[in-house]
Structure formats: structure tokens, C-alpha cells
Amino acid sequence: MAPKFSLVLSVTRQAPELIVPARPTPRELKQLSDIDDQESFRFHIPVIFLYKNNSASSPPLLKEKDPVKVIKEAISEALVYYYPFAGRLIEGPNRKLMVDCNGEGILFLEAEANFKLEQLGGAIQPPCPYLEQLTYNVPGSEGILGCPLLLIQVTRLMCGGFTLAIRFNHTMCDASGLVQFMKTIEEMARGANTPSLFPVWQRKRLCARNPPQVTNVHLEYEEINNNSDTFITTNPNEMDHKSFYFGPKEVRVLKNQLPLHLRNCSTFELLAGCMWRCRTIALQLDPKDTVQFSCLVSARAKDYKMDIPSGYYGNAVAFPAVHSKVGALCNNPLGYAVALVKKAKVEMSEEHIRSAADLMEVKGRRPRHAIKGNYIVSDLSKVGFDRIDLGWGKPVFAGIAGAKSIFSFLNRCQKEDGETGTLIPIRLPRPSMKKFEEELKRMIQGSTEDLFDITETRKIACKL
Template sequence: MASSSSPLVFSVKRCAPEFVRPTNPTPREVKQLSDLDDQEGLRFQVPVIMFYPNNPLMKGKDPAKVIKEALGKALVYYYPFAGRLIEGDNRKLMVDCTGEGVLFIEADADTTLENLGDSIQPMCPCYEEILYDVPGSGEILGSPLILIQVTRLRCGGFIFALRLNHTMSDGPGLVQFLDAISEMAQGLSVPSLLPIWQRELLNARNPPRITRIHHEYEEVTNTRGTLMTMDENNLVHRSFFFGLKEIRALRNRLPASLGACSTFEVLIAYVWRCRTIAFAVDPDEVVRISCLINMRGKRGFDLPPGYYGNAFVYPASITKAGMLCKNPLEYAIRLLKKAKAEMSQEYVKSVADLMVIKGRPSFTQPGNYLISDLTRAGFGEIDFGWGKPVYGGIARALSNISFCMRFRNSKGEEGNVIPICLPPPVMERFEQELKRMTKEEEPVRLITSML
């Protein structure tokens, strides 16, 4: 296991930002987002970065030009991305399909992919250079819904970086759009999977009614003052790589009676436990973890192929900090499995209804940690003609949100990478606890009540 902290520095020369519009006329209309799309917790920009090596077969072709032309063609089908968000009654978000376009930046960097090494994983130290924050472009309302920067490298490779207004799409929905761009770049005139809007499928019922318990949206006010709170201006950003060795060490701690566990379940239970220990939370404080569960392809949800909106909920597992920290890893995994088992069609409807009844609240902040499994989202499969990226995925974590993605390090080891943000002293304790748990045998302890 290793964390990224490279002092890598390189310069980037950028052309002036421009707008890429659909190449053909598109409908001028207003389209509502779903009641899952427009919740407060999704009103932020999510960055994605993909690193592509040189391909001798593409010699003479400019990746920025190829992608820009393909983007304009794809926007004919995904024209809402070329619009702007507006807000209606009860904070309802809608897309005004103005056709103004996606913001696009063409750039060159004085480095090679080889020089970047393991810094291509999340928390890349030159993030601001390869995904430039155009002044005034990052607002949720009235701003471009997507910003793209294509940066050519000296070696012939390039970096594709994108920033998405999260209310428009989740990971799989964005990958669907990127697939359409890649198909256009390689000669198709129509995407192989046509986009479906139909955001009303995930709207609240009439009348709305909350029928399930939603710990992920609870208001937390009465605490002992030790729940995780962070100053956004004083955080350490690092990524942690978990190879076969670390995952095997964690699995060796688990009893056979626990049954089958995914690698994601093992890793996030481990990170949640270590993170809580590092914050030194009062044992009687209630802590929670919210794992995103996507409903695409799941029985009973009937989302059509081509739906590219947000199609997930994040039920929370809760427990007292003392129980989480003192019990073995098995305890946290059982909590995660219990929350996952409660996910149902009724649960999703109850979330949409809660959004309408309570004014589209954000998720619980104090003592909550959100994490999403994007190992199978498909970012690593996007091919604009140069082949697959050596890394493709989310570019960085937020203060209380992390992602789990596939990564192959410079030694050729396959594994998972999780970016995380913590205050400096907490990060130090977190790293120590991570190392301890993957090296030492933990004595078996009795698992008691799972508050």
C-alpha cells in the first residue's frame, strides 16, 4: 500500500476556452431533472481524468481536434449537456436546452506520460493544470454543464480531463456519453446506445410519502463534539493503493461464517474503521458510512438502457464509534451488508418522496463518510482511437466523499486506489492505522449490538 505525494511539476500552455455546440440543430425546450438528480448532495462538480499513451497508428492525428469534432456530433444526441440549469419552485432543477455548448480547452504540456509515473492516479499533483477552472464556469445554475480539457504530451500521448455538473449524470451515465464521443471519434454517425431522458421514472409519487428510515439524511445536532468536521482549506489529499497483498491480509482476518464478501466491501469497511480511529471520535458518538448503490440492471427498477441520469441511492450504515473501532473488521462488513440488503424499489421511491417533502436536503454531514465503487463504471475502457487509458476515473476526493477505482501502478501491480482528504494530524494517524491493520493479526473479539 502506498500513498501519492509526488512533488511533480510541469507547465501547461492552454488555448483560450471555447464552446463546442451540437453540429446540427437541436430542440429548444426545458427538461426537468429527476427528484434524485436535483438533491443538494449532488449539486457539485465532479472531475474525471484519463491518461492515454502514444499510439504510433494515430501518428499525424491531433487528439484535441478529433475529440472536439466528435463531441459536437455526440451533443446532437445528448443536447441537454449543451444547455444550462435553471431552478423552479421548491428548488426543482431543469435544463434549459439552449444549445450554448460545452466548454472546451486545448492544451500542451512539457512532459511525457512516463515522467508522470504513479502521479496519474487520483490526487494528481498538477490537477489544476490539466483541468483548468475557467473563472465563472463552475456554478450549478447558469454555467456550462461540462468542461473538457485535452492536453497533448511530448511523448505523443494525451490527457483527457472533464468536469461534470453531477446533477446531470452519475458515473455510468457519464461513461455512456463518453462512449458516444469515442464512437463518433472512430467514425460512427449514430451512437450504438441511444440516450434516454425519462427522468420522471425517478420522480416522487403523488402524493409523496416517506416509508423507509433514511439515516443518510438525518439532521445531526446533539453530539459530544468529536464528530468529524473539516476545514476545506486545511486538508491533505492522498491516494492509497491496495494490491493483492493488502487485500489478502485483510481477508485473512475474516471468519468463514461471514460468507462471501466483495473486495469493495472489505476495503471500505477497513477504510471507514481506520478513518474513525484516526479522528479519535468519542466512543458514544454515532458514525455512519453511506455506500452508493446503483439501480441499473437490478430487478424491479426497470430503467431503460440508455438512461443517463443519476440512478443511485446511498443508504447509510450506522453504529457507535466505540463499537466500530473495538470490534474486528467483520463487524463493519456486516453493517454494510445489512444496509445493502435494505435497498429496494420502495426504498428508492421513499428517497425521491423525501426530497420533495423536505426540500431536497443534502446528506448528513457530521460523522458521515460517503464512498462509491467505480471499479466497473467503465472509465478505463473509453477509446477515442488511441486505445484504452492507462488510468481512467475520478480525479480526486472531496472532504467526506471518496471513490474506489481500479489502478495498475508503475510496478505493474493491479489493485484498487482510494483517494481521501483529511486534516494533516488525522491523515498521519490514518496512515499508521492502515499499516497496522495490514501487518498485524487482530485478536478475535465478541461482536455485540449493531446500533
């Protein structure tokens, strides 16, 4: 459904305030892990939750309650247990990050919107065109050191629904860790006295060994020596940002293009391979150049025997990588790209992530992931954003607000007819986006009407 605005969309905010833990918390320094504080995670990520007015079905405790007041109080209670979030990062020797648990608090914004939920249609989905209204980068808060680690804005809608936008410092947690914190806020909002799952710090589990032993090849941190790079030379104002929906029909069409031995691949492997191949074709790179694919893989999976304890909310991910010549990736069938994505995932192991932590210590300057020729994809469709119920039901949409220049995220999405699929945002130079769409349409013949550019058509209104 297309948005139907009779007014210019606007949001009025109250002055920013700091929410501190509801009760005194320890004053101490806590060291981040060597996986946490690498350059690759030194940035902020916005996540958006959109809730209907479901007060009629809310628990008695929450009936007629103001979501802003309920959420503020729940955050304050949750920070008693997650008190490092209320602190500030400082940097030690070799850029080692530590949290000064000083209890200064997280930034909170209360806001009122002049529109109703139904006026948004699918516009809340990534790339959300109203992100600057639904969240706000308070001046001076965007840094990594000495700045609030979380910024939360709750915006009341005219219909009684609300949006919850969170900007979090990635060095403190990964998506699973943020969901764990959000579950505690959920429980406090619904009347719990303590979390059902207590947080675990224990960041030393993912620190470098003594002595460090870099045993694996880490392509993910090695820059490719290409002749040119489109993202370095493209003006940010000339980039296009769109999302694409893949439902059961699109997945089936793509999977039928694979050789039999690859048809047992996961949906992530299939869609990541498809996006990487179409993206590379769209960028029209030199066929002799090399491109890279990286995927974020969680060390929490039991297969890796990392013994990450329940309650650990730090970054427990690595992003193993594979290389391909541009010509080979573009000219081979889809199965070539899918096989490489599977190979990247196979690279993940306990030794790989421990070797990556050791690399941070050996390099000293905490290297970041490769930029030139790289494409990084993270699967957030099962992480649990869509299950956060603060007392007003599950969100209509919940997920990362959009793609970064070389990052795409898989978000879970449900269409109005009940069909569940995957929504993937991507950023490309405008001419490349047109070629990307053309190539993707060519690969998914017969399903193009429902697939493309929800940024413009807004045919996919998510509801959970």
C-alpha cells in the same frame, strides 16, 4: 516510478471556447428527476483520462490526427444526441431543476504541456497534484445554475500522448451516465455516424409519486447530533489527501481477519469497511458519539427491478446508510464494520429509492446527505472509465481525480508488473492521516511496503 522533472511543469492553454451540437437540436425545457436535483448532487466532479502516444496502432482514420481536433469534432457530434448537456440549468418552484436546452454548448479548453508522459510516473493518480494544470475552472463556470454543464480540457503532451479532463455537473448524470456519453464520443471519434446506444431521458421514472409516500427510514439525510465534527473545525489548508492501493495480497490479508460467515463479502464491502474503521480510529472521536456510513448503490442492477432502460443517463443511485457508536466500530474486529457495510447495501431496494424521491418532494428544499460524522464510499472500479478508447488505446489511468472531504471512491488500478488492484483516495486532517496510515499498516502486516502513500512514493504506476 517517481516523476523526473528537469523543468517546472507547466501547461499553456488557449482561450476557452464553447462546443455546440454539430446540427440543430430541439429547444425545450427538460425536468430533472427528484433523485437528480437533490442537494447531494449539486456539485461538479473532475475525472481524468491519460493516454499514451499509440498512433502507430490507431485506426487508419486516426493516424497522425491531432487528438484535440478529433475529440472536439466527436464531442460536437455526440451533443446532437445528448443535447441537454449543451444547455443550462434553471430552477423552478421548490428548487426544482430543469434544463433549458438552448444549445449554448459546453466549455472546451485546448492546452499544451511542457512535459512527457514518462515524467509523470504515478503522479497522475488521485490525488493528482497537477489537477489545476490539467483542468481549469474557468471563472464564472463553477455554478450550478446558468453555467456550462460540462468542462473538458485536452492537453497535448510532448511525447505525443494527451490527457483528457472532464468536470461534470453531477445533477445531470451519475458515473454510469457519464461513461455512456463518453462511449458515444469514442464511437464518433472512431468514425461512427450514430451511437450504438441511444440516450434515454425519461427522468420521470425517478420522480416523486403522486401522492408522495416516504415509506423508508432515510438515515442518509439525517444529521447526527455529535458533540464535535473534525471536518467542520479543520482549516481546509490543514487537510491531507492521499491514496492507498489494495492488491490481491492486501485483500487476502484483510479477508482472513473476517469470521467465516463474512468471507464471501465483496471486495467493495471489505475495503469500505476497512477504510471506515481506520478512518474513525484516526479521527479520535468521542467513543459515545455516533458515526455513519453511506454507500452509493446503483438502481440499474437487475436485482432492484427498477426497469431502468438501457440508455438512461440520469442519476440512478441512492446512498443507504447505517450508524454505529464510535467505540463499537473502533474496538470491534474488522468483521463488525464489514457486516454494517453489507447491511447498508441490503437497505437498497426499489422502494428505498422511490421513497427517497418522495422525500425530496415532501421536504421541498431538496435536502442533502448528512455531513457530521458521515463517510460516503462509491465503487467506480467497474463503471468503465478505464475502457474508453478514443482511438489511441485504453487510458493509462482513468478515474475520479481525488476524494472529497467525506467521500472516497474506489478506482481500478494496474501496477507496472501487471497486478490489478483498487486505489482509494481519502482526505483527513494531517494528524489524523498519520494515525490512519498507522492503523492500516497494523491491519495489513507484511504488505506495508507496497501499500502506502502513493502520493509520496509513486510506486504504483498505473497502466491498462
